[in-house]
Amino acid sequence: MTKAMLIDLTRCTGCRACQVACKQWNDLPAEYTVCWGCYDNPPDLSPTTWNRIAFYEWEEDGQPKWMFRPVRCFHCTDAPCVAVCPTGALFKDYNGFTAYDESLCNGCGYCSQACPFNIPRLTDMDTIKGKANVTGKGKSSKCTFCQDRVHNGLVPACAKTCAPGAIQYGEREDLIAEGKARVAELTTNGHPEANLYGENLLGGLGMMYVLPKSPDWLTQLDKEQNRGNAPIPADPSYQLVNFWQNIFRPLGGIAVGLTTIGLGINFLIARRTIKLEGEEG
Amino acid sequence: MAKKMKGAMYVFSTTQRLVHWLIVVGFTILVLTGLPIYLDSPIAQGDSGMLIKLWHRIGVVVTAVAALFYVLFDPKRLVVDLKKIFTWGGDDLGWFKAAPGYYFLGDEGAMPEQDKYNTGQKLWYVTVVIGGVFIGVTGLIMWFGRGSIPPGLFLWAVFLHSVLAVMLTSFTLVHIYLAVMHPLMKEGLDSIRFGYMPEEYVKRHHAKLYEELKGKEGN
Numbered sequence: 001m002t003k004a005m006l007i008d009l010t011r012c013t014g015c016r017a018c019q020v021a022c023k024q025w026n027d028l029p030a031e032y033t034v035c036w037g038c039y040d041n042p043p044d045l046s047p048t049t050w051n052r053i054a055f056y057e058w059e060e061d062g063q064p065k066w067m068f069r070p071v072r073c074f075h076c077t078d079a080p081c082v083a084v085c086p087t088g089a090l091f092k093d094y095n096g097f098t099a100y101d102e103s104l105c106n107g108c109g110y111c112s113q114a115c116p117f118n119i120p121r122l123t124d125m126d127t128i129k130g131k132a133n134v135t136g137k138g139k140s141s142k143c144t145f146c147q148d149r150v151h152n153g154l155v156p157a158c159a160k161t162c163a164p165g166a167i168q169y170g171e172r173e174d175l176i177a178e179g180k181a182r183v184a185e186l187t188t189n190g191h192p193e194a195n196l197y198g199e200n201l202l203g204g205l206g207m208m209y210v211l212p213k214s215p216d217w218l219t220q221l222d223k224e225q226n227r228g229n230a231p232i233p234a235d236p237s238y239q240l241v242n243f244w245q246n247i248f249r250p251l252g253g254i255a256v257g258l259t260t261i262g263l264g265i266n267f268l269i270a271r272r273t274i275k276l277e278g279e280e281g
Numbered sequence: 282m283a284k285k286m287k288g289a290m291y292v293f294s295t296t297q298r299l300v301h302w303l304i305v306v307g308f309t310i311l312v313l314t315g316l317p318i319y320l321d322s323p324i325a326q327g328d329s330g331m332l333i334k335l336w337h338r339i340g341v342v343v344t345a346v347a348a349l350f351y352v353l354f355d356p357k358r359l360v361v362d363l364k365k366i367f368t369w370g371g372d373d374l375g376w377f378k379a380a381p382g383y384y385f386l387g388d389e390g391a392m393p394e395q396d397k398y399n400t401g402q403k404l405w406y407v408t409v410v411i412g413g414v415f416i417g418v419t420g421l422i423m424w425f426g427r428g429s430i431p432p433g434l435f436l437w438a439v440f441l442h443s444v445l446a447v448m449l450t451s452f453t454l455v456h457i458y459l460a461v462m463h464p465l466m467k468e469g470l471d472s473i474r475f476g477y478m479p480e481e482y483v484k485r486h487h488a489k490l491y492e493e494l495k496g497k498e499g500n
Contacts, residue, residue, distance in 0.1 A: 017440075023468050084436075086318065086321045087321070087325060087326040087330060088321075088326065088329070089326070104326045104327050105327065105330075106325060106326060106327055106328075106329075106330025106331050106333075106334060107330075107331060107334070108318075108330075108334070108441065109427050110436070112427065112432075113427065113432040113435040113436055114436060115434070122427075130479065133424075133427070134338075135331075135334075135335050135338065136331055136334030136335050136337070136338060136424075137331050137334075137335070138331075211495075243440070246445065248440065248443060249319070249320075249443075249449075252319070252443065252444075252446075253448035255447050255448075255451050256447065256450060256451050256454070258450040259454050259455060260454060263454060263455060263458045263462075266384060266458075266463070267384060267458070267462055267463070269385045269386070270384065270385055270386075270387065270463060270464055270465075271464060273385065273386045273387060274386070274387035274464045274465060
């Protein structure tokens with residue numbers, strides 16, 4: 001059965017309990033951060049922060065508005081990171097979420113580049129300016145859907161701890177129905193743009209949002225206010241990664257194979273004919 | 282000026298030969314470490330994968346040092362080489378027509394006169410130079426660019442890097458085969474090992490170079 005989480009952003013109070021619960025369960029140390037003029041803390045995801053609350057504010061009808069958004073892996077059904085992962089470290093779990101086996105990761109970083117939501121982060125063990133990885137040592141990291149809890153019949157740490165009930169965990173189908181009902185309620189109750197994000201995107205997201213505004217509008221707001229760059233594109237897409245993984249590799253093998261066969265044929269013919277000429281001469 | 286050897290012509294300088302064999306070492310490391318990455322082999326997983334990635338980078342350094350050697354220590358011959366490989370004419374078309382007869386049957390009757398590098402060798406050399414630059418640039422993008430360049434560019438670099446790797450590897454197979462296994466190319470292999478090529482061989486297979494070298498001797 002496909003499990004999922006539904007995060008109702010109209011219910012989130014920004015308490016960051018999920019952020020703490022995530023760190024606690026997954027044994028992730030706290031980070032030193034500085035105040036940079038926003039409530040976001042830490043300002044970005046990192047190898048030791050798999051879930052964080054992004055804070056957004058805007059003015060509407062002369063009223064200040066606030067929104068809090070837990071940013072973490074969306075666990076796409078057709079996950080680009082799984083498609084590009086060359087080691088199998090990222091894979092789809094039978095429960096539907098995007099699981100991760102750190103021991104298999106070789107730190108290539110393709111996942112961090114393929115993800116349309118900018119989620120996976122790399123521990124670069126040997127870095128220049130915190131960006132480039134000199135020796136190639138490092139590991140990817142991201143939210144694992146608490147795979148160790150879910151497989152043991154427990155609720156993911158963030159959902160377990162969420163006080164206002166903004167994060168719900170359960171069967172995906174049930175959550176979609178619930179999300180739709182909530183959206184219907186919101187649209188008639190002062191949030192005309194409310195929508196359910198992720199029902200069908202990338203094969204269906206394993207972590208869906210109830211959004212009070214359109215995804216594009218929120219992505220734009222994120223660009224303006226957020227240092228972490230956490231887009232929620234209305235239509236996340238990735239063509240090239242599929243192309244390279246599935247089409248080119250066999251072609252490359254064929255090219256090398258044909259070359260070898262051609263050389264073999266040349267060898268068989270040239271060895272016979274040219275030897276004879278040498279003897280004649 | 283090069284040392285004289287009776288009945289032989291000096292065709293590759295010490296620097297050129299050193300550069301060639303350094304590239305052999307570097308490229309071998311690159312192919313051996315690149316192949317498991319390309320094939321998603323289990324040995325490219327986890328910690329052994331990191332070791333493979335490290336050695337791939339070491340291979341890059343060896344190859345880059347080789348290229349740098351050529352630029353620093355024999356720039357004159359590098360420029361001559363580049364001029365020769367980017368000069369194409371009617372004789373090259375003739376070479377393509379005569380090549381099957383020559384390489385399969387040893388029939389050199391229809392082969393037009395060639396310079397130091399015949400058409401096939403020029404094609405190989407051009408592929409190495411241009412392909413080398415592009416595979417180097419895409420590799421550096423993957424090595425140092427993550428996080429500071431757009432993700433789309435990174436993924437394109439990964440893709441192009443693989444395409445170029447297949448091209449260069451295939452052509453390298455042809456290169457090694459011709460040098461080591463083909464019955465007619467022993468002189469070529471010897472020339473890149475010792476620097477000299479028999480005068481008779483130069484005259485028959487690289488007639489334009491023969492004229493050029495003879496002309497210099499006359500002066």
